[in-house]
Amino acid sequence: MTSSHRAALGENQMLKLYADMLLIRRVEERLGRLFADGEVPGFIHLSIGQEAVPVGVMSALTADDTIASTHRGHGHAIAKGMPLDGFFAELLGCEQGLCRGRGGSMHVADLSIGMLGANGIVGAGLSIALGSALAHQRLRRNAIAVAFFGDGALGEGLLHECLNLASLWRLPLLFVCENNGWSEFSPSAGQITFRLADLVPAYGIPYVASDGNDVVAVSTKAADIVAHVRREGPAVLECFTTRMRGHYEGDAQKYRDPAELEALAARDPIRIAKEYLRRLDVGEERLQDLLTDIDCRIEAAVAAARAGSAPDFETAKADTYTPVDLH
Amino acid sequence: MTSSHRAALGENQMLKLYADMLLIRRVEERLGRLFADGEVPGFIHLSIGQEAVPVGVMSALTADDTIASTHRGHGHAIAKGMPLDGFFAELLGCEQGLCRGRGGSMHVADLSIGMLGANGIVGAGLSIALGSALAHQRLRRNAIAVAFFGDGALGEGLLHECLNLASLWRLPLLFVCENNGWSEFSPSAGQITFRLADLVPAYGIPYVASDGNDVVAVSTKAADIVAHVRREGPAVLECFTTRMRGHYEGDAQKYRDPAELEALAARDPIRIAKEYLRRLDVGEERLQDLLTDIDCRIEAAVAAARAGSAPDFETAKADTYTPVDLH
Amino acid sequence: MPELRYIRAINQALADALEADPSVILLGEDVSAAGGAFGATRGLRDRFGAERVIDTPISEAALAGAAVGAALSGLKPVLEIMFMDFTTLVMDALVNQAAKARFMFGGQRSVPLVVRTPHGGGLSAGPQHSQCLEAWFAHVPGLKVVCPADPASAYGLLRAAIADPDPVIVVENKALYATKAEVPEVLEPVPIGHAAVIRPGRDLTLVSYGGAVHTCMAAAGILANEGIEAEVVDLRSLQPWDEATVMNSLSRTHRLIVVHEAVEAFGIGAEIAARMADIGFDELDAPILRVGAPFMPVPFSKALERKYLPSADAVVQAARKVLA
Amino acid sequence: MPELRYIRAINQALADALEADPSVILLGEDVSAAGGAFGATRGLRDRFGAERVIDTPISEAALAGAAVGAALSGLKPVLEIMFMDFTTLVMDALVNQAAKARFMFGGQRSVPLVVRTPHGGGLSAGPQHSQCLEAWFAHVPGLKVVCPADPASAYGLLRAAIADPDPVIVVENKALYATKAEVPEVLEPVPIGHAAVIRPGRDLTLVSYGGAVHTCMAAAGILANEGIEAEVVDLRSLQPWDEATVMNSLSRTHRLIVVHEAVEAFGIGAEIAARMADIGFDELDAPILRVGAPFMPVPFSKALERKYLPSADAVVQAARKVLA
């Protein structure tokens, strides 16, 4: 795919991108309600407003490619193909969860589809993806690894180490910065003194920026840059996007200017994608059907999760190490 | 001082720089012999060939300025003014050592002159100097802090964190990279994919390079950049220099091209400084007197150290914490 | 006596320390404008300014190293590490630098820094936001470690830590943040290294710290109904810990159980038990038991975490065992 | 039987593992072209290529994290951390990622990685190049920890560690690197979790690991001259450790001393002692003693370090005490 991709993006492709984003949106909105109702334990970080990034990037990946995610990892998990049942069951802490209720929101993972886990440690996914890329390279797979990280993670030294190592070893590693301007309750502009665009070239690594709320832009740029990474080595894609909710659910965001929050609606990635569909003459009805279908799938997953069982303690404990018969 | 300094450097100044370098050189050569004779325990990293960096940088500092050093820290310690007696006694592990024989070569420190210690952890001095600069700033001292680090330390994430923090807080912190091209037994070119000159500007921090073997160049550039740091905030000075000995004493350097080693003589900082003195018509006799004087001081310090006593174990142990009466 | 929340006691201690000593500064992620992820530093920026209550980027390693450099240069930094799980990122600065600088520089200077960090589970925060790692720090010569169980000692230990010339790790229990208790009119520093017998009893000694102290008190209540009088010792300080008070109690009760939320194996309780199996051997009438977390990561799901956390029931059962 | 040096045994284990399993790779600073700071990887680059024996920049944190990602993606990385003191830089990757990934992902995948790292003093390497920090790792559910005392187990434990599906920390004692001992013609893996009784005795049990095993053997020799027969147990594995073998020995000798080079307080010995003060209580005829390093950083000067390191004399004195 080349950058002419954007123009050429057909109805089916566009619908797929839209549907994937809508799925994440509806899943997280549903989660927000479940959380408010006290059905989700712990704390959850929603990626509402940022869906175009995982969907756009994942549209350029194959099933063999691996990703390492962040504390805000639902979108990555779902876009990579994590089944909804296992996802909801995990967030509700059930045995039927993909991680058998042991990890929850911050640790959703599905190794079978190359999703190496959300992560509770800011920046940690960078080095995990680096190692995954090293494995792809040394085992001569055609796969690449993708490290998602936020703009807050720009403060961590691990970024520097990983940029240098990826460049040194020409690893098939794509760094994707989801720059939503916030690090918890503070603008990251008050924490970070550099632009990635200025820093990354020093390592001899190509850098590409994208509107992170325009899924067509993200998917187009991702297609190009992923092709580069697969062929030649590491690259950085920075997606400027918007965190439309609090840092975590329950965060009233008093620290945020109401005007800023209001202005976000115009940049809503779902809305922008809808605009593309409208231009492709996709009727409102089809979108409605899509929504209904998605909501049905979600409700089925929620119902299944609610019917899930509590994990067994001894089984969990035994899983701290690999059972001897699996040695 | 400005960059016209170089031209204007008078005989006395030049002699002082030369004497300071020669002192370090002779101290380390003496140490090398003591080590070969089994009088120095542990392992020692000599800075022979790199003396122009500490001497040049320290010529721009005041007594109130602080420095944090590396595993190769003898030059920094002596140039900052650490007394020879305490220095040798420390390296020989005596009670009379500045650290009472507890730290040795890798931990020489003299807090009374702002020398915050050599360090056994590559990169660690960066953040210690950062904190010292923060203290200078918050306590409204006119002092600056200097972080010395090697090119091998460029691989550590701490560098990135410290560059960002120093820039963010406009700290009076000078980063001095002693780039000798080696990281232990490997050329650092095989480890580091970026040039500091390219990386540093991304943080909005000024960068200056210097021939690290020409003490006039280092001191001139240091004078300028230290004035900048004192006035406006952080900066980076990179000194390209030469490690003329093994990584540590006893390292036969089989990994090094003999031709490269031979070529180093031409870049010997002492020789280059001598050249300046010759041009200033300083007679060989004065240099000989200087050498004699230095060697006398060194022999006196060595003799004192050899006459030193073994540290008392219980006293050392008690010093793990501050004695209660000092609370 | 007035009531005070644990988190407010911490806030008060920080405010009083900032007030008392101009060299004290606070550092941490979101500690300033936002007042801290758990609210420990709320209002302090307004009172003391952003120059002393400092928001930082997410750069834990550099900040901890900077705390060492600052402490060597005249400040008394108090660094907040948002979750104890993230102390994995500051081990070098604390262990190789802070803990050793005084000793290895021949006693030239002390390193007066404090790291405040919350440990503990019970909030379904999952495996990377719930760990109790204090045993690591207690193993490091040069560090001190305290862990308050109630608002008065949360205040007092933190004040003592900030006044202390050596590096102190103040471990707070996040499940206690919202709890309230009565405190004296005038809050005072609590000296490091002193345990408190918070419930006297003649039949057995329960030694504990942090959140588990309340588990022990609950267990002691249940046991009292059976006519068993458990003495409860709140260690308060883990390094140094108050051997004399524990020994004293043991020599009256002759039975010892150590209880903590941290993983039992190689935890704080191991040292207490080992020490008492040495100096207290002649006083022991029963095996020394420990009640701590099982050897597994802290699980997310409520059902699992409930079983994971040491319970009053488990303590009661252990008590019956040592009395059997 | 042939003689082999400890460091050569490690080299041989790495070579055999690289030979046996194409997914094994070695990573570390100067491990490839230079053959390792201590020579453990000498010759391996020539045999297996720079693609599998990989020199790295000084980026410990990223390398450890990369080992986790690589292990989750089909490789078996063996990472060398040049001195155990530098493991302070890799705690997050090991503790928050490697140790928990299998558990917290519901058992989907194991994390087969090995970290090799030397601990210990005796070389005047000073406070930041001598520490024994194994107790930290033994406290972390999900990690395994081994520490060989002789060439045969250096070979065998490392082979077992690399073959193990879970993350294993292999702690080597750098003072042992140059030591030699007889080994069997055919070197074999040594199963993790099994201790060895390396000297039988009826009067007391000395439990130890790593370099301190030799201290115990020397002490046992001295004691034998006094007619005291000490049984010496080499733990070999610290997590999991072989409770049954220690218990078995204790129930024959009724006296226990735990000896290690690590700082005594909150060290490995605390857990052994605590456990035996529980399950072994009825067998104990004397207090459990520990001989470990005092609570201070490892000093540089020879005079200080000599007094710092646990000696055979200290073990002998402890033995006399438990037999008094």
Ligand SMILES: Cc1ncc(C[n+]2csc(CCOP(=O)(O)OP(=O)(O)O)c2C)c(N)n1
């Ligand atoms: C090492 C570490 N430090 C601090 C935290 C607490 N924390 C969680 S999310 C977050 C902000 C992250 O910001 P960013 O990377 O931009 O991601 P975003 O939340 O905006 O998606 C912080 C400080 C953490 N989880 N890990």
Ligand SMILES: Cc1ncc(C[n+]2csc(CCOP(=O)(O)OP(=O)(O)O)c2C)c(N)n1
């Ligand atoms: C954190 C850490 N990793 C590794 C080492 C081992 N080590 C000591 S010096 C060194 C190379 C340092 O190279 P550089 O920074 O260029 O300094 P130079 O020796 O050239 O002066 C290494 C890897 C260490 N001391 N600390």
Ligand SMILES: [Mg+2]
């Ligand atoms: Mg962000």
Ligand SMILES: [Mg+2]
């Ligand atoms: Mg170098």
